[in-house]
Amino acid sequence: MIPTILPTYNRAPLSFTHGQGSWLFDEGGERYLDLAAGIAVNALGHADPRLVSALTEQAGRLWHVSNLYRIPQQQELADLLCQTSFADTVFFTNSGTEAAELAIKMARRYWFEKGDPRPGIITFQGAFHGRSTGAIAAAGSEKMTQGFGPLMPGFLQVPFGDLDALRAAIGPDTGAVMVEPIQGEGGIRALADEDMATIRAICDEFGLLLILDEVQCGMGRTGRLFAHEWAGIVPDIVMVAKGIGGGFPLGAVLARENAAAAMTAGSHGSTYGGNPLACAVGLAVSRIVSEPEFLQDVARKGAALRAELQALVDANPDLFEEVRGRGLMLGLKCRVAPANLVQAGYRARVLTVPAADNVVRVLPPLNITDAEISEAGQRLRRAVEVLRADAAGN
Numbered sequence: 001m002i003p004t005i006l007p008t009y010n011r012a013p014l015s016f017t018h019g020q021g022s023w024l025f026d027e028g029g030e031r032y033l034d035l036a037a038g039i040a041v042n043a044l045g046h047a048d049p050r051l052v053s054a055l056t057e058q059a060g061r062l063w064h065v066s067n068l069y070r071i072p073q074q075q076e077l078a079d080l081l082c083q084t085s086f087a088d089t090v091f092f093t094n095s096g097t098e099a100a101e102l103a104i105k106m107a108r109r110y111w112f113e114k115g116d117p118r119p120g121i122i123t124f125q126g127a128f129h130g131r132s133t134g135a136i137a138a139a140g141s142e143k144m145t146q147g148f149g150p151l152m153p154g155f156l157q158v159p160f161g162d163l164d165a166l167r168a169a170i171g172p173d174t175g176a177v178m179v180e181p182i183q184g185e186g187g188i189r190a191l192a193d194e195d196m197a198t199i200r201a202i203c204d205e206f207g208l209l210l211i212l213d214e215v216q217c218g219m220g221r222t223g224r225l226f227a228h229e230w231a232g233i234v235p236d237i238v239m240v241a242k243g244i245g246g247g248f249p250l251g252a253v254l255a256r257e258n259a260a261a262a263m264t265a266g267s268h269g270s271t272y273g274g275n276p277l278a279c280a281v282g283l284a285v286s287r288i289v290s291e292p293e294f295l296q297d298v299a300r301k302g303a304a305l306r307a308e309l310q311a312l313v314d315a316n317p318d319l320f321e322e323v324r325g326r327g328l329m330l331g332l333k334c335r336v337a338p339a340n341l342v343q344a345g346y347r348a349r350v351l352t353v354p355a356a357d358n359v360v361r362v363l364p365p366l367n368i369t370d371a372e373i374s375e376a377g378q379r380l381r382r383a384v385e386v387l388r389a390d391a392a393g394n
């Protein structure tokens with residue numbers, strides 16, 4: 001019999017009752033150090049009092065009115081995002097997938113308005129942009145698309161980071177390039193800053209829109225509000241979600257005026273997108289994570305956590321190849337199945353996330369403490385001991 005929850009997930013046999021900061025507590029009262037953060041979502045950990053009060057205060061007043069009306073919390077959040085980023089305008093969604101859908105529509109409509117339809121969008125292999133029919137066509141992997149065809153046409157994938165292939169793939173129908181500055185699901189694969197700059201230059205040369213998917217790497221995760229800032233480039237469209245809601249479902253598309261100009265009244269919409277409850281929480285998160293001191297601290301703590309991971313790699317060269325990533329978006333490239341390390345971590349009471357390319361992701365809350373970073377090192381060393389004991393059949 002089919003389970004009452006559609007069985008599309010491979011779930012760990014763990015269930016949590018509550019959380020506090022970087023910690024989750026299971027039904028037996030066991031405490032786990034959360035280096036997964038709900039897949040880079042709980043930017044401020046669990047039960048942060050500032051977010052709890054933003055949510056509960058708004059919940060007592062007004063949850064939802066729809067975009068038939070003005071929503072002051074949405075306006076305030078849009079203004080803040082535009083003040084702190086490249087963007088001139090913002091559309092709010094409920095997820096990263098929905099942000100991808102709008103980014104694709106915005107790019108196509110931009111060219112349509114010019115009277116020069118160029119629906120083609122080039123992406124990188126190994127990308128992840130969500131699970132809608134558009135987003136799976138964009139990423140194009142067999143794993144996500146099998147059985148779901150016919151796929152939305154117009155997408156072309158080139159090998160990750162291969163800028164010659166990118167240039168060669170540009171044709172008369174190409175309108176945009178869509179990339180993650182750091183691939184998350186793809187295995188914490190970062191584009192070098194020089195490559196990001198070259199991609200921008202290629203887009204400029206051919207007049208293409210540059211769409212960045214910062215759903216995972218954005219909102220302070222790398223130690224800058226957006227990962228593309230490290231490369232000093234200005235994108236045209238950026239997709240945001242995950243961290244921006246701190247655990248409340250919220251996403252956004254940020255855009256420059258020129259890129260967004262064709263999105264006129266009636267051209268797109270969402271019933272829930274940017275509702276008062278989501279935006280009250282998003283505003284509380286965004287105010288905190290966009291503070292320069294907060295971002296500097298993420299960068300500093302990222303270096304400390306990276307040093308812990310590097311020590312683990314150095315001590316276990318048979319198990320690990322390298323540490324990857326930036327800020328608090330880190331990955332351990334494994335020589336063993338990453339799922340085995342993640343499972344060993346459960347017994348060492350530390351939570352991590354597997355990714356493609358044999359990588360285990362380490363994505364703690366951005367406000368993880370220095371003491372918790374040392375604790376992370378200890379617990380990961382313990383996980384390695386568990387993994388070795390398993391391999392030895394003990």
Ligand SMILES: *Cc1c(COP(=O)(O)O)cnc(C)c1O
Binds near residue numbers: 216
């Ligand atoms: C998670 C993710 C998405 C999809 O976001 P959902 O909220 O799951 O729809 C898109 N792009 C990237 C880079 C992601 O990490």
